[in-house]
Amino acid sequence: MDSFPKYLLDGYKNFMSGRYVEESARYRQLAEEGQKPQTLFIACCDSRAAPETIFDASPGELFVVRNVANMVPPYEPDGQYHGTSAALEFAVEGLKVKNIVVLGHGRCGGIHAALSPNADPLSPGDFIGKWINLLKPAAAQINSNSIMTEGERQTALERISIRNSLANLRSFPNVKEAEKQGKLKLYGAWFDISSGELWVMDNKTGDFIRPD
Amino acid sequence: MDSFPKYLLDGYKNFMSGRYVEESARYRQLAEEGQKPQTLFIACCDSRAAPETIFDASPGELFVVRNVANMVPPYEPDGQYHGTSAALEFAVEGLKVKNIVVLGHGRCGGIHAALSPNADPLSPGDFIGKWINLLKPAAAQINSNSIMTEGERQTALERISIRNSLANLRSFPNVKEAEKQGKLKLYGAWFDISSGELWVMDNKTGDFIRPD
Amino acid sequence: MDSFPKYLLDGYKNFMSGRYVEESARYRQLAEEGQKPQTLFIACCDSRAAPETIFDASPGELFVVRNVANMVPPYEPDGQYHGTSAALEFAVEGLKVKNIVVLGHGRCGGIHAALSPNADPLSPGDFIGKWINLLKPAAAQINSNSIMTEGERQTALERISIRNSLANLRSFPNVKEAEKQGKLKLYGAWFDISSGELWVMDNKTGDFIRPD
Amino acid sequence: MDSFPKYLLDGYKNFMSGRYVEESARYRQLAEEGQKPQTLFIACCDSRAAPETIFDASPGELFVVRNVANMVPPYEPDGQYHGTSAALEFAVEGLKVKNIVVLGHGRCGGIHAALSPNADPLSPGDFIGKWINLLKPAAAQINSNSIMTEGERQTALERISIRNSLANLRSFPNVKEAEKQGKLKLYGAWFDISSGELWVMDNKTGDFIRPD
Incomplete structure (x- = not known):
């Protein structure tokens, strides 16, 4: 062995x-x-962006989904396997979390892949290509911009992806209802791997700002 | 705000x-x-089972997928969104990880759901029900056993789920090939939340044993 | 009186x-x-962004042009009045400055005007409208983006304006020559009024990053 | 970099x-x-004459245009780029400043250039030469005076330039109108770099006097 x-x-x-x-x-x-976490994190698989580390969390505090580029697909009750939707349902209906945080980060490889539409697929299954299709329209719009730098386009799409996931979260009837009733709050955040800076989303404008 | x-x-x-x-x-x-993690973890969303905590990992060390019950679906190159398969592709083909660890744990809510087939769906979408279908045949077999205790059945399915995920990992051609060439190694592990004990899977027998 | x-x-x-x-x-x-400043600043008129304040400069240190949105028009030796070009010539040829810094800042009213092409002119002369025409193509491209927030579009154009001014500086033959000879160096910087953060431009990529 | x-x-x-x-x-x-400065300064680029320093101003207090020799061109709504006119429009119409101060200073290099009409252009574009043309008639008259010393001629033109800018400010219809309505006041001031003395202009006589 x-x-x-x-x-x-x-x-x-x-x-x-x-x-x-x-x-x-x-x-x-x-x-x-049993666990009674107050917060569900939708975070990226990236080895530099674990929510438990960034938020110095104790065991039991954070229920954490991690997929490439911290994405939430739209509500699709179609009988297919939906790992992220299943975790969301479990957290909201089963654990009754009070907060959902979508956590993105700088230098995200998934976002980079979304901005490189002509790159060869990594494998014949091209799972990344299909997964990242969720960001295809946004990536195309960002790529049409020729005057932002590559780094600026990357950061822009990282933040758009967070807003996208938040919008898709609200396409789930139970999330929408719980938020309306004030039982659930949704947040976005973005972590700068290089500087350690955390930027949180202003829920009104969608802008990312430094917390006090 | x-x-x-x-x-x-x-x-x-x-x-x-x-x-x-x-x-x-x-x-x-x-x-x-850029990140150069050596290991991909497939772990559970559970707030008590973060791989970074259990393995005292530094930033950059672990690329981590987390879904309910640490599952890997079988290889299905069908054009649908597959979050876990996308992350697997990214880790194996993009990051060239050397190890994949499927990490299960005790008191897993997803496994408990799989063993409660008559429970009401948590939401009309029943995403957990569908996601856990991946374990349906195994759960049915375990449930047909009337002489193991409830706790024993739960632990049994937690470990079967790990072996299931490992088998499904090997249904991905690139994983199979990389393992054959010795470039990639697959492991199972199970964490006892109560005692903090780690049990690792013997790759020959599938048994879970305490490491030295 | x-x-x-x-x-x-x-x-x-x-x-x-x-x-x-x-x-x-x-x-x-x-x-x-006589004055022997080492650095020419091209800065904005904004009352919150004086280079002497931000860089805690002593008298004699900074030769400072300030116009709306810290712009440098392209080289146009056409016999018209060009205040910014005159100051540039004076600094480079007369004072032999070693550095030119284009300093932009957050919440810039001039940049905001450039992003509001349908706003009524402030006066019949519409001097702002004409001045800001220097940024028209860039502003149009930024405005065509519907998925960045208003704040993100503003920050993006603020930074593009800095890169624009740097490109226009290099259209002046004497600036280009002095830079080639290593006698003159060009820099971009962006000041966040709210947080006091300074971001400096990476001359290779054009990205704005926090200095150490 | x-x-x-x-x-x-x-x-x-x-x-x-x-x-x-x-x-x-x-x-x-x-x-x-947002900024709400009460005063627009038209000042010189000179490194020794920053208004924020001389008036010990806090952030947000002064909206500042700086060009060579603190000049205001006459009102020319001709579709060309006019940086100073644009800043003036922004301050008066956008920010509704209550005061405009034209601030000149001793030992001004731009004024010195205006008094040296036979000097070689600093660059083939001769931007200083053209910019300073705004003072050409005044400079010619001063130069025709053979009994003032060189220093006296310099100081004289520095002050004439301030009165010239004030006259040109009043060629802008909106400035003229706002001043007439009492909403806007115009001032001249001259700073002696060597002694630190401030001289302010008597609006009736045009003389420069020491404030109390």
Whole structure:
């Protein structure tokens, strides 16, 4: 048997001798009483953008979906497998989360792929190409701009993707209803990997601003 | 505008004044050079089972997909949106990860849903019901067993789900090929939320055992 | 006679009893030996964006042109009055400055005017409309984007205007030649009025980034 | 990339750790509510004569045009680019400033150029030469005077240029009208770089006198 990667086992040992010792009571309680996270995060798979790290979160605090480019597909009750929609349903209906945060970040490879429509597919299945189709119209509009730099177009689409996911979240009847009743609040945020800066979305204008 | 949840901003401030200070050079480097994670994790959305926490991982180390019950659907190049398959393609073909770990955990709500086939759908869309269909045959078989306790059935299906995901991973031609060539290794692991114990899968037998 | 505004005279008294006392020798020297500023700033008239304030500059340090939206028109040796071109010539040929900085800023009213092409002219002469024509093609392209917010379009054009001015600076043969010879360097910068953040332009990519 | 001049970044750091700290609330307010300066300054680019310094002005107080020799061209609604006229229109019609101050100063290089009509052009475009043509008749008259010293002729033209700019300001119909209605007041001032003395113009006589 190929043994489990040593660097992961070393990390696990650190966890057990460090954080777990401090929080063992909390883990035991979370196991007995079940999780009661207040917030669902829709975040990216990127190795530099884990919500637990950025928000210094304790176990039990964040229910986290991670897919490429932190996307939420529109409501499609069509009988297909919809991983993100299933997680959303579980969080909103099952766990009754109070907040949903769509968290994007700088230098996102998925967004980069969306802005490179002529790139060869990574595999014959071209799953990235199809997944990123959710952003196709927006990416085409951004790409038609010849006077913004490549970096500016990338940042623009990263933020548009967050607003897109928020709009799609509101296409789910239960999300829309819970938000209307004031039981659920939706937020956008964008993390700058290089500087560590967090930018949060102004829900009225859609602009991203630095929190105080 | 509803302001961003205070407990998240407080957590972010802790991150910035703590971990980010220690790792700012690393973040800057990761921004400039791009991410080069060695491992893709397929993990659960559960708030108690973040891979970064359990493996005490630094930024840049783990590329992480999180969906309900850490599932990988089978290879279906059908033109639909497949978030998990897209992330898998990105990790294997784009980032050339060396390891894939499917990480399950105890008290998993998604597995519990799979073992409760007569429960009412959480919403009319019943996204959880459809998503968990991926485990339907396994769940039916486990449920037909009347002499394992409820807890044993739950743990059993949690582990079967991990083996299921690993089998589905191997239905992707590029994963199969890369594994054959020795460029990619696949692992299963299961985390006990209550005790903090990690169990890793023996790749030959499929059994879960404690690492040394 | 309407007497000179009192708040200005009060400010002048503060200057004389404060800063001037500390720097009187410097003023005397600057009067006797002439000014030898190292840097020409092309900045905006905006009351919130004075280069002397933002860069905490002493008398004699910055030669400063200020017009609406920190613009440099292209090289047009046509015998007309060109205030900005005259100042540029004076700084480069007369004072032999070593640096030119084009300094833009957030919430710029001139840029806002450029993005509002259907607004009524402020006066029959419509001087703003004509001046801002220098940005017309860029503004049209930015305005054709329907998925960026108003704030994002504004910031985008503010930064494009800086790059535009830098390109136009290089249309002046003496600027181009001096830059080629390494005697003169050109820079872009953007000041966020709200947060006080300074962003400097990467001369290779045109992106604006935070200095260390 | 040539990095941004260090002395400017150092100055910016001083600003951020000093003045910005004291005035951050003001900057934030100015960003949110927009600028409302009471006064437009027409000043010179000279590095020794920044209005913000001389009048110890806070951010948001002064809207500032700076060109060589603080000149205002006459009203010319001819469709050409007129940077100073555009700024004037913006200040008077857009911002509704209450005061316009034309600020001249001693040892002005632009005035010196106007008094040296046989000097070689600084560049083939001779932008200074053309710009200073606005003062040509006045300069010729001053130069025809053989019994004032060179220094006296320089000071004389510096002050004439201020009166000239004030006269040209009144050629703009909207300035003329607003002044007539008492909504706008025009002032001249002259700053002695060496002594720090401010001289303000008597609006009736045109003489420059020391304020009390």
